[in-house]
Amino acid sequence: MMRLFNRGKEPSDVSPQALPTYSSPSSSSAAPVTGPARPIRLVYLDEKGKFRMDPEAVATLQLVKEPIGVVSVCGRARQGKSYILNQLLGRSSGFQVASTHRPCTKGLWLWSTPLKRTALDGTEYNLILLDSEGIDAYDQTGTYSTQIFSLAVLLSSMFIYNQMGGIDETALDRLSLVTQMTKHIRVRASGGRTTPSELGQFSPIFVWLLRDFYLDLVEDNRRITPRDYLELALRPVQGGGRDLAAKNEIRDSIRALFPDRECFTLVRPLNNENDLQRLDQISLDKLRPEFKSGLDALTKFVFERTRPKQLGATVMTGPILVGITDAYLNALNNGAVPTISSSWQSVEEAECRRAYDSATEIYMSAFDRTKPPEEVSLRESHDEAKQKSLAAFNASAVGAGPTRQKYENLLQNFFRKAFEDYKRTAFMEADLQCSNAIQSMEKKLRAACHASDAKIDNVLKVLDNLLSEYEASSHGPGKWRKLSIFLQQRLDDSFFFFF
Template structure:
């Protein structure tokens, strides 16, 4: 890097390159070996990982990196340390100047970078102020001022951390930021105070309506109105804020005192006056009653003296009555002794009458037992007759069944006869050719059959007559039994009537 003596283009070009010594007086040189020995690998060095490079190359590279990190210091312009965005801004200004064919200057580039960074810091600080301003505070001057100061401190901290430079540009944007703070605070305060005044007005109107309703209520009283007013004031104090809060409340109280409360007071005074008049009238009426009572007391004293006299007379009469009562008691005691004697004689007669009733009762029991024995005997006889009648009825039913069976048997013989006649006719028809030969035999057979049938019919008729005679006899017996049963029942009925 030392300058070479001589003249010529090559020497002049070499000396221009060697002018780097003037720009970088403090310098150090590091030599690095080839990273790879293979030429093919050198052609694709960007694809080779760091672990596959030569150890000597890696050691030299580590020493160079360590030297750079130890010796390098942050870039500064004046007292301002350049950050990454600031350095990029300066580089862009340099490139713009070079692209436009101008010569870049550090002062103009730094001024443009400083303005851009201050502008960015101003925007960030204004956003921080708007986002950190506590809008939940009550619209009071002190609370809003406190929230404003807190938001200003936070936004100024962000601005100071982001702004670049210490010159007029930074002060300019700082003044703009202060103006923005004042304007935003005044706008918000004005709107908040307007909303608070509107809310106070609405609350005052509703309070007036409720107070008028309480004053005009049918059961309104001073205690109730005071309670309503206390509740309204506490509710107003808790819900309403703003600079005109107490002024509006004072106006409301003045209007209330002059309006509904005054009307209520007048009505209350009129009511008290009317009550006073009514009480005066009642008092006068009571005085009149007292006079009347005094007169009645005087009359009662007179009546008392009269009643005392009457009481003495009544006591004397009582003594006379007591004497008469004593004499009458003596007479009644004598009468009582005579009545006791009569009662004893009557008791004796009563005992004799009881003895006679017992004798008659014993006789009645004997007659009743005899009557019961007779009734039992008649009942047993009736049972025997009933059993006989049932037996006769059973015999009658059996006789009827036998008669019916005999009738059925006769009908059966008739059917047999008809069947035999039909057979004979068929035989005659079949043996028409031999009729002449056996006519006599057939005639004899018919005669014999007729005789047998007539004989059997006669027997059956006799049996039927016997059965009918038996049935008639059984019916006669049944009728006689029924008559006897009726007579027994009549006898029993008459005996019961006689006993009764």
């Protein structure tokens, strides 16, 4: 019977060609992080020059089924990105802080334990902190820097660009990566080169963090905010010349790529140069009050403004972050340009398919096959199993668009087919059991009729017992019809008139 019941497992209208090309990286080769929280590598470049995801990070993220927001810190090497991340963690140490010329962070690293946060609008989410390799590390190429920078932007809900000093022409030069992003990312598969404003629809909140900031924020003899300072710095500069045009292109790209942007300034935390080299070991109460208040303002902004990253109706979770990252890395490794919409769609397809597969398994395991094969009983088993299956699907499936709707429809088709197949088989087996029971009844009744001491009362008593036994042990929609036919035939054959 179960072979027939399992026939409903695969939907006939999902062909192999229709399945997504994305497959989540296997986490079977590594266990999720246990023990104290620590930074773990998410993305790295292998010895063959290919981007890879670390299996430990994959296994850890696969466990985070709830919505996540990602805050990444990027900037030049050895300028305190890790220190800022540790302050967001509320720790003096965590992400490694460099005190030498060699950068500590290679690739992308994340904190192994998400921070449970609640946004101002009441949204509960897991905050993932991401540390990025310095964009000017001595052993990098220009393309690699752009790719790491682009990955951090694509994966983030909030992107903090960490920089020493004010926003000048040199600082703008360093952010020329922004203009290169449009060459390395596309919004959709067709339509040619993507513009910064198109990318801006998918960009995170951009925070330009200015460290060791010493300028007075004054314009036209009035105090201005750091945000005002940022907007003034991003205004196009009038004039001619190729260099000026290149700088203005960077300004235009930043404004278009990051429509939601903010600026924070932090004064130099200490004056002693030796103490600055071990800033992570200095307690906060020894730092300048202006630095601490600026750090508090930044932390408050990060925690209040970060939201779970979302594209359309699909909200990012740990497994989706794994899938999106894998899709982007596959494109980079194959010499292609990562495409935002198709990457998200492929992950949405794969996650919905995985939710569908899990839901069908749950339906089959939850279906109570011990109940008698009666319409009402089987319907109860079906409804209970269907409810558990749908709950599992809704907990795992992502999005609210046509992809999810497709798998919801496939799941409903599966329910109908699996139930009808099982019911048909169960009724056939029940019908056969009824026939066998009636044959046994006939033999016993004949034996009672031809017994040497046969009497009508004894025969009727035997018949009554046989009918009670049949009623208790036989099932199916043909149960009473078969019994009625049998009794009618015996009466017509004058079976009981044995005297």
